[in-house]
Amino acid sequence: MARSIRPAWAPTPGPRPARRALTSTVAFAAASTLLLASCSSGGDDASDDGADGSGGGEELNILVVKHPLTKKMSEMAWVAEIEEAADVSIKWEEVTADWDQKKSTMLAAGDTPDLIIGANAITDSDLATFRTLFEDLSDDMDALPNVQAMFDEVDGAEAMASQADGTVYALPSWKEFWPQAITRQYINQQWLDNLGLAMPTNWDELFDVLVAFKEQDANGNGDPNDEIPFDWSPVGTTGYGYFQPTALLGSLGLPITGGGGTGYFVEDGEVGNFLADERWKEVLTFLNRAYAAGLVNQNVITQDYSAYQSVARGSGDTASVGFSWGWTASDRFGAQLAPQYTSMAPVPAEAGQDAPLTWSYDFENLTANHIVVSAQTKAKAAALRLVNAFYDQDTSVQVLFGDFGTNVTKVDDNTYEVLPPADGESDPSTWKWTSTLADAGPLWIREGIDLTLPTDLAEAVEQSIPLEEAVANVDPETDVLPPFLKMSTEDLSTISLNNSTILNLTQTKFAEFVTAGGIEDGWDDYVAQLESAGLPQNVELYQKYYDEFSG
Amino acid sequence: MTTTTLRPTTLRRGRTLGDLLFSIGLGTFIVLVLFATLYPIYFVMIASVSDPTLVATGKVWVIPQGLSTFGYEQILADPRIWTGYRNTLLYTVVGTTLNLVVTLPAAYALSRREFAPRKFLMFFFAFTMFFSGGLIPIYLLYRDLNLLDNWLVFVIPSALNVYNLIIARAFFENSLPEELFEAATLDGVGYLQFFWRMAIPLSKAIIAVIGLYYLVQHWNDFFTGLIFVRDYEKQPLQIVLRDILLSNQAFAGGAGGAGGSGGGAYAQQFADQIKYGVIIVSTLPVLLFYPFVQKYFEKGVMVGSVKG
């Protein structure tokens, strides 16, 4: 059709003045930023007066980036409590969607509220560009005893919060009891039983099991052709994530973080990128072998996430997927089918191999950048009081799970019990996200407390048990590339420039290698291309920052 | 088929075999086009009331399966949706009116060949279709003009769409007989008067088109609310619907997300159903409006007027 003649900042170029009922995702509106993006003088809101009245009762403007399910802030009882505790009144601006797009405009225009709350709402790369907008909290720790205590007691919390020069702009959250890994590995135990198969212990056995799933009527519904032996979450064009076959790298002892991301990892203090690693080649070869044998969902490359989730829910009691990855069995396969599945440890690629097993290190219990204070706030003392109040023990529990009484029972000073959903219909995680800020909030769930977990989390914890051994093989000191390395703007830009070229190549090749093969012949050429695309330069930069961080 | 072949008048006038073939060809073409457009729409409708798992696995084609109105219940149970409807209605009505008031006279003036600066002005307008300062200068400008968080931001900055201006100008240029103007001027009628008394009544078709384009533009405007409005009470329907959509989509990016583990397997399962429902809910009012516009496209509007 005729295309874009609208001003470049308009949502999406469209031939006619109007276009569609709904624009899609966060990201996409941001595309309109094509021509745009600029900034204003940061000093437009000349308001940094330093003189903050500390009389109390100040009004704070707080922008909160919350889950779209979450009810209004004013309806949460803990909000009133925290206002009272910190002696402030809060005016909320609640953002549920398209935060990235809103944010870039807001920051570049220098237009920030007193505080911004949300899971990584202000990212490290925002801080690299816009740090003058935010208050350095490193010299305010006296006013933040709870935060200071968290820094003292939680490994990595202070490192995560600190920039290279020691300044602290954004504070992390710590959730004791959370599994640090997001991906878990599942196989349909009932199918194994139906077919009289044993749990596979290496890739070859896994392959044979998948073949059996395919060729026989594993789910017993009379149709031997409706089983999908193997499925994974759609791999994007900008890198790898959770529930993707990067999980198989653990079978070869390659320690990844965050599901793989753009491929960088550290092993014994040495930075590398698995995209050019022989072990990735082995994974690809296995995937291709499975794909060629028709064991993998034929839509695996092109399906979207909701199709991926829907397919695994099968119909009624009849499961349709044999082997896959997910957060919990009920989340992945639906409550009805979940009991059929069992979570499993990574299997070694070969029987008796030397390489120890590993698993992705996802930092799910320690998460970065939950709260920032504006440098322009007129009520800094009040803002600090509020920040400190969030990291209080009782408040943290309520921020995470919901109000005392309706969502959580406080048994005694150190004992809490998370209640099941009151409406009887929703599941525990929906209930949690509906009731409160949940994982998006700034909080510190302390190690010493006695907390009865909700069933979904208990499930995740329980299903993480098989992974324990592999996780223990990963030494956080030398085998984990922290996602919070603070880089200079210039290096960040070099890295991302190179990465966009690298990923364009690797993601195309991934699909090609898996579906069409040619790995043996194409590998050297592929690696050479990666090297000319700047991979060694990026690895070097990562190494430099990693050494600074750990040294 | 939908052709003239069967009309006695046509036959009586001795239509040829060629015409018959033409009619058959046309009928077939139209039927194919209709099938190609309507089937997917029909699919959206049945998908909005079917079990989303069955839809995603390709089991729903003709008849809704696993009937469920969960999507619509979710959408219509949300109190925000009515505020959204009200706001959108206001922005659309006021906005479209303003659009027409700004666009039509300008288009007419620019269609006058004796208006010497028109070439420069057309370039002046067309240039802005391509070059824009970007979002941040615009944001700062709106802030200085007090348009942030102000409902006028939905109507004033978008008062002119150059594309529509060009279309309207082309129409005035090509469809208004010059003789009409000459005759009118002899009667001592000025531009403004001619425009109001003659040009407008003779241009219903283009006003209908431009009006429709503007109307749909306002109806679907989502970006303005997203960037320039923070007060939820002022948000238009599209923003509300998007929030409803997202609250059920939970975390299609993967359960990981920044701490977003959880998020509701139950709700998520229905995300697609809500997605389809949202299309119906947001589109229906515009569809109902269309027939009012459509009648201006039919022949006969110009009958009686002088044509060159």
Add this chain to the structure above:
Amino acid sequence: MAQIRDGAGRKVGGVVALTLDETAAKVPGSPVVGPMTKGRRRRAVSRHLRTRWQLWLMVAPAVAVTLVFAYFPMYGIQLAFREFDFTAGLTGGEWVGMKYFNQFFTSPLFWDLMRNTVAISLTTLVVGFIAPIVLALAVNQVVGLRRKRFTQTATYLPHFISIVVVVGMLQVFLSPTTGVIPNFLSFFGVTDTNYLGDPDAFVPVYVISEVWQHCGWNSIIYLAALSSIDTHLYEAARVDGASRPQIIRHIDLPALIPTMVVLFILNMGGVLNAGFEKVFLMQNPLNLSASEVISTYAYKIGILQSQFSYATAIGLFNTVINFAFLVLTNQLAKKFANTSLW
């Protein structure tokens, strides 16, 4: 001139001056074009204002809105030539000239991006330009008011479906295992078709779905133009024994030409625009070699990675090329079709 105006009054002046202005432009040495003294120029201006003030009044609101909301913020464009430095402000970053343009031109992906972008947008442009015309001509031939209305309404419906859903539907319809289209084609022995993953299929799938979605909507303007054709012309043609194809050829089509030319010029201004959102949603690792376009690249590197200057430079490059095509087409149209935007 003065005489005519005095004699017939200002209102007539409008019409007469038309002739005079245009003649003046063509006759060398005429008072208007020739070297003017200050006084004469001032007189010409005041004469112009006296006769044309109503026209100025009519364009004034449009000019004002455009000046304030479109031209004023354009100072932001300079970011493409500056380092984005938040602390120094938009106009305060270090001047780096063509640095970001060179960065784009020397990117290893540059030619791939250009090739993909042009392939997608040019195909869309051509097919998307012709389809609504054909549809409008066909719908116009449908006899019977209700049938016609129905056809029209039906064909413009898809316009309102959001892109996310359209892409979702493509996934459902084209799925190699369950999709209705591959299943249908397998009857004819066409198997092994993964239209969503095949780089060669990307452009056709994109364009066909684009036409499907917007063809009806875009035909509205042509239908409006057809509705303004004088019915006497049809009657006269029938009396002369013209067949329906002949009527289409000799009456309907010529009536559409002015609109076609204008729309074609405007479309040419989008020669480097491949709809970002849809391309992005249709992207997957299998088709990336055909589906990475300028806008998706700029999004991935410029927006996701906060490379504001780089994104602005890429956007500006895109815009300049588009604008150049618009100007070129406009000149050609002026020369050959005697129609132009300015």
